[in-house]
Amino acid sequence: MLSRLGPLLRRNVATMAARRAPAEPLLVVLGSTGTGKSDLAVELATRFGGEIINADAMQLYHGLPIITNKISKSEQRGIPHHLLGHISPDEDPWDVETFKREAAKVIGEIRGRGNLPILVGGTLYYVDAMLFTDVILDDVHSDPAKSFPVLDGPTEALLQQLRKCDPVMADRWHPNDRRKIQRSLEIYLHTGKPASQFYAEQRERRAAAVKGVGASQPWEKLLFWVYSDRAVLRERLDKRVDKMLDAGLLDEVRELFEFKRKKAAGDQVLDMTKGIWQSIGYKQFEPYTTALVETKDATDVDKLKRSGLDDMKSATRRYANYQTKWIRLKQMRRLQEEGPEAQDSLYLVDSTDASRFTQHVVEPAAALTQQFIRGEARPPAMELSERAREVLSRAGDPPPRETPCQRTCELCQTVLVTEQAWRRHVKGASHRRVAKKKKKLALVSTESQEPAMMGSASPRSSPEIGSMF
Known part of the structure; x- marks a missing residue:
């Protein structure tokens, strides 16, 4: 999809980018684990008077610097880092609403000091909450005066209640996904309107925004996708x-x-x-x-x-692939929905060659940041490099729409929530491995029963056997 919009962006983006300097600029550094996000964020903060806000759920926890892969004090180079080592290991993880509230507060404080906020981290649903409206249904707020004990019940009970008031959402979520089931039920209990209806209205608003219907806020964010080849x-x-x-x-x-x-x-x-x-x-x-x-x-x-x-x-490798897929499919599509200016605000910088990190990552990002802050024209994202054109031209196109349909694989004891997921499962290596193992066990069980069956017949034949001797 981006490739089809390329000519339009080349004609219009310079004009759009040069209109004004952002009143409330925000830099965002994305990328999978191990690509060098933290290094780039610190370098940009050093050059442009920035402060960094952590958007990694595990790095929110205090201590444990190795297992959470926190940036060290020496690597921080004196740059203030916020929401890093912020909560105790025995605390529940922050939900999206909590992160958005706390991060927005910190960003306001950074701007109040006249500095540039830089959001960096790999928990991408945290990042999305800071970039896009309606991602977490911002207009739906829980009433603290209301109490619903059912929300504290077992997940199975929550799902049963959700099926009664919002079967569309009940079919969408995995039966063990307590957080999503609970949130959907919570929305209905507090508003009297099914969450599925809110989401339908959300899609309509986004579609209208893409067509230019209704007022939209200026896009004052610059995003860097730090990318490395998979191998x-x-x-x-x-x-x-x-x-x-x-x-x-x-x-x-x-x-x-x-x-x-x-x-x-x-x-x-x-x-x-x-x-x-x-x-x-x-x-x-x-x-x-x-x-x-x-x-x-x-x-x-x-x-x-x-x-x-x-x-x-x-x-670790699976998680990196998951993060890349999220950026390529979810975030790029959301940027497209925000319009051309947002769509061309994400620049891919290539960290594949670690020995050329400064040349391929830091310098291009620094030049673009300077242009962004000054309100100067910037090059289209796909013209930054051959690698950017190669990756971005394939990003954002939606995958085939999946058909909601819950099915349970009794063999693997797992639930699939779409027809396509079911097909992938039964063709997958894990399912075949379980099936092969169970078939082998069944064969062994059958063979082990044969001597027992022979033994059960021997008393009846024992007189004849005895007469042979």
């Missing part, structure tokens, strides 16, 4: 995990493990599905840590360590 990034991430291990990763895993045991001793059950417990590294090395505490066989412990390392590398 290069894969190797870089694997090496980073090795360095994390050498730097003391397992000490932090042990720290969290002991924290969990202490809570359990006090009859406190932690929700391991959210918060710091979802940081990449803890889950993968918890079996190893448990084995160390239980003093199992050294060979088994060593195997668990190697397995944990491999699993952590795989999880």
Whole structure:
């Protein structure tokens, strides 16, 4: 889609960008983990009097610098960093509304000091809340005077209630996705209107905005997508995990493990599905840590360590792919919906060659930031480099629309919420692996029953057998 809009952008973007200097500028640094987002943000802050706001959910937590991959004090180079190490490990993770409220407060304080706010981080639904209106239904606010005990019930009960008042949303969410189910039900209870209706109206407003209907706020944001080729990034991430291990990763895993045991001793059950417990590294090395505490066989412990390392590398690579996909599909489409000025505010800078980071990333970003702050004309995003043209021309085009249809795979004990997801699942390696394993177990079970069947017949035949001797 971007490629089709290219000629139009080339004619109009210079005029648009040169109209005015932004009254409330915001720089945003995006990208998957391991691409160099933090390094670019610090460099821009140093050059343009900036302060950095963290938008990484795991880095909100205090301590644990290795497992959360926090930027060190020396790497911060004296630049103020906000919302970094901000909450205790035993606190629930911030939801989008909380992050948006706190980040907006910090941004206001930074601007009050005459400095430039720079938002950087890989939790992209946090970033989207700061960039786009209606992403979290901003016009729907919970009334604190109202109390609905049902919202504190088990997830299954919430889903049953949601099916009664908003079956469209109930079919959309996975049965275990408590947060989304609870939010949809909360919207209905506080407003009396189904969340699905709010979302339908939201889509209509966006469509109208694209057509130029209605007043729109000026777009005063400049975005940098720090991008690295997948193969290069894969190797870089694997090496980073090795360095994390050498730097003391397992000490932090042990720290969290002991924290969990202490809570359990006090009859406190932690929700391991959210918060710091979802940081990449803890889950993968918890079996190893448990084995160390239980003093199992050294060979088994060593195997668990190697397995944990491999699993952590795989999880890190999957997360990087997920972040890239989010930018390419979700954020680029939302920028398109905001209009041409927003669409051409995202510039891709290539960090594939780490030895040329300054030349390929810092210098282009600094030049564009200077033009942005001064209100000067900027080049179209796809003309920044061949890599930018290659990647951006393929970004933003929506994938085929998926058909809502909940189906349960009894074999894998998993629920799929669209017909396309079901097809991908049954064709996937994981499903085939489970099916093959169960078939093998069934075969072994059948073979093990055959001697028993023969044995059950032997008493009846024993007289004849005895007569043979």
